[in-house]
Amino acid sequence: MINLKGVCVAVLLLSFSTTHAQVNSNKQGASFKFNSTDVEIQFYSPSIVRVFKTPVNKPYKKSSLVIIKTPDKTNVTQQREGSNLILRSLALKVVVNETNGSVVFYDLSGKQLLKDSTTTFTPKEEAGSPSYNVKASFVLDADEPVYGVGQVMDNKFNRRNSKYVMKNENTFTYSPYFMSVKGYGVYWDNYSISEYADSPGNLSFQSLGHCADYYFMYGKNADGVIKQIRSLSGKAPMLPLWAYGFFQSKERYTKQEESLEVLQKYRSLKIPIDVIIQDWRYWPEFNGTDSAWNSQRFDTDRFPNPKKWVDDIHKLNARLMIVTWPGFGPKTDQRKELDSKKMILNFDTWPPKSGARPYDVFNPEALNIYWKYLNERIFSYIGNDGWWLDSTEPDHINVKDADFDVPTHLGSYRSVKNAFSLMHNGGIATHQKAASKDKRVVLLTRSGFVGQQRYGSNTWSGDVGSTWEMLEKQIPAALNYTLMGIPNWNSDIGGFFAGRWNKEGGAKNPKYQELYLRWMQFGTFCPMMRSHGTEVPREIYNFGNRGDWCFDGQEKMINMRYRLLPYIYSTSWDVSHNDGTFMRPLIMDFAADAKTHEIGNQYLFGRSVMVAPVTKPEVSSWPVYLPASTTWIDFWTGEQLAGGQTVNKEVPKDIIPMYVKAGSILPWGPAVQYSGEKKWDDLDLRIYPGANGRFTLYEDEKDNYNYEKGSYSTIDISWNDAKKELTLYTQKGTYPGMLVSRKFNVCLVKPGLNIGMQANTAGKVVNYNGRQVTISFN
Structure with a gap:
């Protein structure tokens, strides 16, 4: 205590x-x-x-x-x-x-x-x-x-x-x-x-x-x-592999059949997806009001069989993340118990006029009570896979100065307010992990604080507007946030509030389509790739059909995300094991180059791939600074460029500027419809010459906490640029179901060859059985 x-x-x-x-x-x-x-x-x-x-x-x-x-x-x-x-x-x-x-x-x-x-x-x-x-x-x-x-x-x-x-x-x-x-x-x-x-x-x-x-x-x-x-x-734990796939959400799916239909459409279109999210009001209303807000029960008319609903989601090889809030309406069982024990903070929270109030997250007993209901009514009942923790600041309705004098278990609300999200996330994460070691904790949360990384939390930027100006602001905000040691961050792809676009054709409006596609390009290179918003539905089929530029551009980026999963999951291991960072502002790797000190609109995703998201409409080229002392290779063309210069990259609507550091070894995964569909037994290894380099390919059971006990494997890979030799070292570690042999298609990237989204068409095939092997490109 x-x-x-x-x-x-x-x-x-x-x-x-x-x-x-x-x-x-x-x-x-x-x-x-x-x-x-x-x-x-x-x-x-x-x-x-x-x-x-x-x-x-x-x-x-x-x-x-x-x-x-x-x-x-x-x-x-x-x-x-x-x-x-x-x-x-x-x-x-x-x-x-x-x-x-x-x-x-x-x-x-x-x-x-x-x-x-x-x-x-x-x-x-x-x-x-x-x-x-x-x-x-x-x-x-x-x-x-x-x-x-x-x-x-x-x-x-x-x-x-x-x-x-x-x-x-x-x-x-x-x-x-x-x-x-x-x-x-x-x-x-x-x-x-x-x-x-x-x-x-x-x-x-x-x-x-x-x-x-x-x-x-x-x-x-x-x-x-x-x-x-x-x-x-606290160190950042591993998230499961599926947490790095594509998430689809909206405000909100009103009944269980609706989210299943969304998944079925994605599967029929062969668009990869891993997670569907259920937003608020899956619970019943009370006499047409929100006085039963966040009861964590399912409305029997709209969600008549929630266990079957989640089972059907799992049969579609997808996962469910479901929302829960820190506030409770006055007609809920949680509110009544917490009120009786003086564990409710005496001010109004979302939604307005509901009478909902937040619980005292600073009281350990209140955290226990919160989990008791959440576990009985959702986690142990339906077997959901993750939690969406909304309003973790929390929302404060009709703010009065006296509200900040409200007592908590640790003193006035004013004196502890900024740690609310830390405590709320911590209560749920520690209880779930104690209840089950088979599912890694995955939390999507709207706020954060130093230390929250230890709970598997992924903070999103909140209810931002669907504007180009707001898209531009996301990048330096994210980079400063992750520099605090909290590696997991994301935003609502397309922006949350899209009412102005809804009045102008919504997802069929070419101007909104361009904003959404550029935001999705940015979202592809965030730790979580998640489409969400209100007013304009964001499912890919709302933007048109295959063959339409916006549909095709989205499909391209979603497929990019899945082909990069071996790289992303290995980066997740680097984050957890070596205290690495997903979104790396240029000052992390190029602090000696003073020009990087003010650049907050481009970054490395992992240690190899630099991206410069386009944040202006109707542009044909985009300026990108290539940090000094490094050779850079254009991901799309294979062209080698010297560092220390600004280049103008041509950016048709389906292209985000991407440059790979010379010496990088980039594993390129199989085309899949969900993260765990295929084993990584036939991977491309793209070698970007011009410098020596190393990469560690990480694999485990994709979920559960066995990795904390050493149940995982790594393959160290090195590139000697002078000798033009790639070495795959002896595989370390073991875990149930581990591949004992595999094929690597090794490709030396050159201008015009094996670049961009193209499959490996030339290179050397290596049959690897876990023992060291060296391949020469002389």
């Missing part, structure tokens, strides 16, 4: 004056009093330092909702030089100045990384209890780019010279975290409605709480920082 005096704010409290600090060193750090502040510095590892501050004589016991790591035993040497105490680990040097109370972080070469400026505690009464406004400021280099902060729809990538009220709402998802291009990150451990502000020479967080508590992480590069924030807050 977590107790709220543990909800705090992260920042530093150092005033610059002539007061002399009394510094006491210990094995893993130091503590001191300076002016009116107690400061403790503790190494959590050689690369991670926690700084914890409280007003003097106001000790505070902190229990974090995010941090699950306990400090490693770390060798810290200590040295005094004049008024400085120098703490040194194998990765960092931290200098505490006894004269002015400053704490400065350096790398071991002596390069200054970050300096705290001031931290202030201003007394404040919070919902009738004493608290503080805590403000901490940091000094950065004047021209130092930083990223993170969250998913913000302002079309900015670099977060310098920006100000945000950090209050999680529909389409805006914040965490008090930033990452520098210099290779360090800061997470301020606080969940209250907060402020982020940056101006020349001063970056600050201001929050509500009883302490300033932050973690400085030095990873040398973005990958290193992400590795460290996950070491602090």
